[in-house]
Amino acid sequence: MEPVLDVHQLTMNFGGLRALDSVDLDVRPKEIVALIGPNGAGKTTFFNCITGIYEPTGGDVFAARPGGARKARLNGLKPNQVTEKGLARTFQNIRLFPNMTALENVMIGRHCRTSSGIVGAIFRGPRTRREERETVARSHELLEKVDLAEYVNELASNLPYGAQRRLEIARALATEPFLLLLDEPAAGMNPQETLELDELITRIRDEEGISILLIEHDMKLVMSLSDRIFVMDYGRKIAEGSPEQIRVNPEVIKAYLGEEAV
Amino acid sequence: MEYFLELFLGGLTRGSIYALIALGYTMVYGIIQLINFAHGEIYMIGAFTALIVANVLTLNGMQGIAVLVIAAVAALVWSSAYGYTVEKIAYKPLRDAPRLSPLISAIGMSIFLQNYVLLAQTSDFVSFPSLIPDFAFMDPVAHIMSSAELVIVATTVVVMILLNLLIKYTRMGKAMRATAQDKTMAVLSGVNVNRVISTTFVIGSALAAVGGVLIASHIGQINFFIGFIAGIKAFTAAVLGGIGSIPGAALGGLVLGLTESFATGYVSSDYEDVFAFVLLVLILIFRPAGILGRSTTQKV
Numbered sequence: 001m002e003p004v005l006d007v008h009q010l011t012m013n014f015g016g017l018r019a020l021d022s023v024d025l026d027v028r029p030k031e032i033v034a035l036i037g038p039n040g041a042g043k044t045t046f047f048n049c050i051t052g053i054y055e056p057t058g059g060d061v062f063a064a065r066p067g068g069a070r071k072a073r074l075n076g077l078k079p080n081q082v083t084e085k086g087l088a089r090t091f092q093n094i095r096l097f098p099n100m101t102a103l104e105n106v107m108i109g110r111h112c113r114t115s116s117g118i119v120g121a122i123f124r125g126p127r128t129r130r131e132e133r134e135t136v137a138r139s140h141e142l143l144e145k146v147d148l149a150e151y152v153n154e155l156a157s158n159l160p161y162g163a164q165r166r167l168e169i170a171r172a173l174a175t176e177p178f179l180l181l182l183d184e185p186a187a188g189m190n191p192q193e194t195l196e197l198d199e200l201i202t203r204i205r206d207e208e209g210i211s212i213l214l215i216e217h218d219m220k221l222v223m224s225l226s227d228r229i230f231v232m233d234y235g236r237k238i239a240e241g242s243p244e245q246i247r248v249n250p251e252v253i254k255a256y257l258g259e260e261a262v
Numbered sequence: 263m264e265y266f267l268e269l270f271l272g273g274l275t276r277g278s279i280y281a282l283i284a285l286g287y288t289m290v291y292g293i294i295q296l297i298n299f300a301h302g303e304i305y306m307i308g309a310f311t312a313l314i315v316a317n318v319l320t321l322n323g324m325q326g327i328a329v330l331v332i333a334a335v336a337a338l339v340w341s342s343a344y345g346y347t348v349e350k351i352a353y354k355p356l357r358d359a360p361r362l363s364p365l366i367s368a369i370g371m372s373i374f375l376q377n378y379v380l381l382a383q384t385s386d387f388v389s390f391p392s393l394i395p396d397f398a399f400m401d402p403v404a405h406i407m408s409s410a411e412l413v414i415v416a417t418t419v420v421v422m423i424l425l426n427l428l429i430k431y432t433r434m435g436k437a438m439r440a441t442a443q444d445k446t447m448a449v450l451s452g453v454n455v456n457r458v459i460s461t462t463f464v465i466g467s468a469l470a471a472v473g474g475v476l477i478a479s480h481i482g483q484i485n486f487f488i489g490f491i492a493g494i495k496a497f498t499a500a501v502l503g504g505i506g507s508i509p510g511a512a513l514g515g516l517v518l519g520l521t522e523s524f525a526t527g528y529v530s531s532d533y534e535d536v537f538a539f540v541l542l543v544l545i546l547i548f549r550p551a552g553i554l555g556r557s558t559t560q561k562v
Contacts, residue, residue, distance in 0.1 A: 051450060053446070053450075078449070079446075079449040079450050080449045080450070080452050080453060080454050080455065083449075083450060083451065083452035084452055088450075088451075089450060091447075095444055095446070095447040096444075096447075097439065097440045097443040097444060097447070097448075098443060099439070099443060100436070100439060100440065100443070104436055104439075107433075107436060108436055108437065108440045108448070108451050108453065109451045109452065111433065111436070111437055111440075111451060111452050111453045112451075112452025112453070112454075113452070114433060116433055132433070135433075171451060172451075174451075175451060175452045
């Protein structure tokens with residue numbers, strides 16, 4: 001099947017430092033793919049290159065909505081244009097809009113799928129009002145999906161930690177992505193919350209029919225969740241394969257535990 | 263008592279104008295942490311535009327409130343265009359530069375616009391027609407509050423309410439708040455931040471233009487330099503209230519206007535500006551973040 005994300009020879013230099021060195025990666029429709037590797041391996045840089053925060057030094061990033069339009073090249077697009085194409089992401093540290101309610105946070109995610117501007121806001125024609133009603137309804141629906149219905153009108157900064165994480169996912173989903181990029185979604189979660197996250201991510205994949213690419217250090221979560229795993233070290237891809245293959249891959253063990261362990 | 267009331271209402275009027283201009287400073291600061299020193303000039307350009315349009319209309323035999331409305335709308339549109347363009351030319355290319363650079367280019371823009379109007383118009387004070395008519399129903403209280411003052415205060419209140427609704431409830435308002443809180447995340451959520459910033463400049467400029475038309479018509483004369491004084495005062499008001507806070511700008515404007523009015527009335531008009539800035543110094547000593555501003559801890 002045509003991949004939804006196709007990365008060719010992605011390279012990123014920061015001055016003399018090569019943070020990414022010719023990385024190839026692909027994600028297929030409705031697939032959960034994990035990107036793992038020791039700290040400083042270039043995983044977050046990889047995300048930043050794909051989502052338009054950095055412009056890669058070399059290589060290509062292609063993406064296509066499954067069954068939709070032809071492949072689009074993402075290099076050089078601005079982050080909001082990448083989001084418009086259908087890629088959404090979350091961050092390692094929580095990046096909610098703290099002084100807005102949970103509902104408003106999700107509604108911001110709808111921003112790129114709606115269009116009424118200042119003029120519409122002043123005259124409030126039927127189109128503006130319908131669009132607003134739809135935005136509110138869809139946002140409520142998403143909050144319910146991530147089990148946040150009880151926090152709808154709560155300020156984002158007042159939510160418990162696990163709920164803030166799920167709110168970020170809801171906001172990302174609001175942009176109608178076909179690929180969700182999660183940067184360490186389980187960071188700082190307790191085992192119970194991690195378990196719920198595992199269930200939530202699987203449910204999102206099944207119900208929304210989207211693909212998920214995640215960076216994660218919690219190996220238990222990675223192994224149970226992923227269809228395929230890519231491993232990076234020092235900016236290079238050192239392995240790819242199913243969880244079973246990765247578990248026994250000597251390169252991977254070396255990268256994590258050092259030479260002597262092998 | 264009557265004298266007190268007169269001073270109070272005078273201060274309210276003055277404060278309304280400061281608040282209208284201060285909103286532009288505070289909105290822009292809230293979104294891109296830039297003190298837009300060219301903002302006072304936008305206000306001045308608004309007043310000049312209104313003057314030209316009003317003169318043309320009057321020469322063609324138009325009269326009454328229609329002249330005010332058309333002149334004000336023209337000023338609003340023209341000033342917004344200036345605000346939009348200034349942002350694109352002077353600030354957007356410096357978006358990722360150190361914070362001092364756009365500040366310098368703001369001062370440059372301010373000087374440029376002043377001198378441009380000086381060349382294109384005149385260095386003298388020109389008289390501005392009093393476009394706000396005297397309402398008959400205001401006659402009994404005219405010795406305390408003029409019709410012009412009433413119009414200024416009422417317009418400001420309406421504009422503030424509209425602005426508040428816009429920011430609280432509309433799609434663009436949400437995008438503005440999101441951009442102010444976390445620009446990167448706003449972009450990643452699909453918000454076109456450049457458009458949000460442009461809109462902020464346009465709204466701020468429009469408010470300044472409204473202030474410019476109203477006060478020029480009240481005071482009766484303008485020149486190319488009025489933007490500087492008004493800009494500094496409004497900036498003071500914004501800092502007083504807590505820069506970045508919209509209710510703060512309104513409150514700061516009122517506090518400043520009332521202080522000046524009472525100081526002029528009870529002490530001496532020679533010290534008008536002294537009192538304004540003494541107030542600023544006091545607030546900065548005891549509440550550095552402004553009256554409504556929240557002090558932010560710098561994260562390292």
